Amino acid sequence: MTDFTTTSASITPDRTPRRVRHELRFRQLTVKTVQRVTPHLIRITLTGDDLAGFTSLGFDDHAKIFFPDTATGQLTLPTVGPDGPVWPASGRPTMRDYTPRRYDASANTLELDFALHDAGPATQWAEQAKPGDILGVGGPRGSFIVPTGFDWHLLIGDDTALPAIARRLAELPAGARVVVLAEVDSEADRIPFETQAELTLQWVHRNGVEPGLSPVLLDALEAMKLPPGDFHAWVGCESAIAKALRAHLVGERGANPKWTRASGYWRRGAAATHDTHDE
Template sequence: MMTKIHDTADTPQWQRLAGAAIGGGEARMTRHQITRVRHETRRRTLTVDRIEDVTPGMRRIHFTCADLADFASAGFDDHVKMFIPGPVAPGERGMMRDFTPRRFDQAAGTIAIDYALHDAGPAVAWAIAARPGDSLEIGGPRGSAIIADDFDWYWFIGDATALPAIGRRLEELRDGVPAVSFVLVDSPAEAQEIVTQTDWTPHWVVRSGSDDAANLIAATADVPLPRGDGFIWIAAEAGVARAVRTAIEARGHPRAWLKASGYWQRGDEGVHVKIED
């Protein structure tokens, strides 16, 4: 089945860019298509406007940016490269970390980024110490993988580092579509309220022991896969994401409708791993 794309002033950025990537606003998009688009990358300076603690373990920093008019982030799990302020030795690049744009408004020149505070890395240290007026630079996103909003249902599985992308997707999906999330958290206090028009069923999986993969696999195993065509998105520590993907595939879900990513790797939190094997 083919879906015809008509651009209007209210068309979401992801849909406009997907249409352009396959031939313009009148192009026909194949059902369940995943469209990849590239963006021109350059650095932008962000300035802290205000700070919001969404939960005890999740800090949202709202930034302003005078150079956001042509900022492109069409995929809910896009990431920007954040350049951590600090001394840099000659010939070195300095500290960088990847973060999902949780929310942005090009016209208003604002962007929000969430920081999971359980990580003790340099980006989180900066976020903890940040005050209004502080600034840093970002680059990207380099590109977007645009997952069509025409599946019958969606599952989202991950740890706290996946929550910014999950929250953004829940806010962007169409009205009434069934969406289920399984998010590993340290305590019930980390459950977030997310405003969404989807038919959302959240499962807040409180961590028990040290085997994060076992926690998430057990939580998902108790829930039958819905009827129809569904897309399952997974993001967590690389080894955990790989184990969860294997468990989901063993239940017969098509690999083409499954995406797994390592948002960090044990022993090297700055690594972002695309899981394809």
């Protein structure tokens, strides 16, 4: 008699990412606490009645952050129309995309980490922020959920990607294997990570080189010995560097293009950009 029973060990886990859409909402929130985590990272904790129902299911979700007018302190938010945001005649505020680092429904708080890369409006606001200040948050409009059932996981990023890396590490289950390659300016800019997964962590430092100009991420990846097996690779950093890292992973290291997600979280010389490198 032939036994056609399939054992659990032989079942290939579902590795298909899925997208989830969320109701579009715009919230006016209040700064609860401000923490200087490292010399180049400020953590802002927000709260407010509008925060109820906030949803962020993907570790690299992006919420749209709306900053108050620097002259008047007034915060302008759109309303939700049938085709998306509807702006008042007074115009639009300064906006940037940020990853929600942690949402605590029971405490009614939302944490955002601001990487201090330049003297732009987001950095200026974060450095001056104090409890009681207001900030607008829109979305996330959707989540991209990456399964955890790979042989191992690779996360690569600079300061701007630390919140997403922290979220992914926190959600990976015990027994998962993960390699993290993270770029910051110096040893003083390292942050602790919490995870149940088996973590191999390598920090690389720019040592004063302007962000977006240092080759340390690509140099370290090229020198890194990667584990065997099927892996999901995630990259988040300056756009040109993210594209080069993805090209190396797919072209030289055998990464499956369908399991390689690279994003330009920012682009040198440009403001308010977010690039996706799929090819």
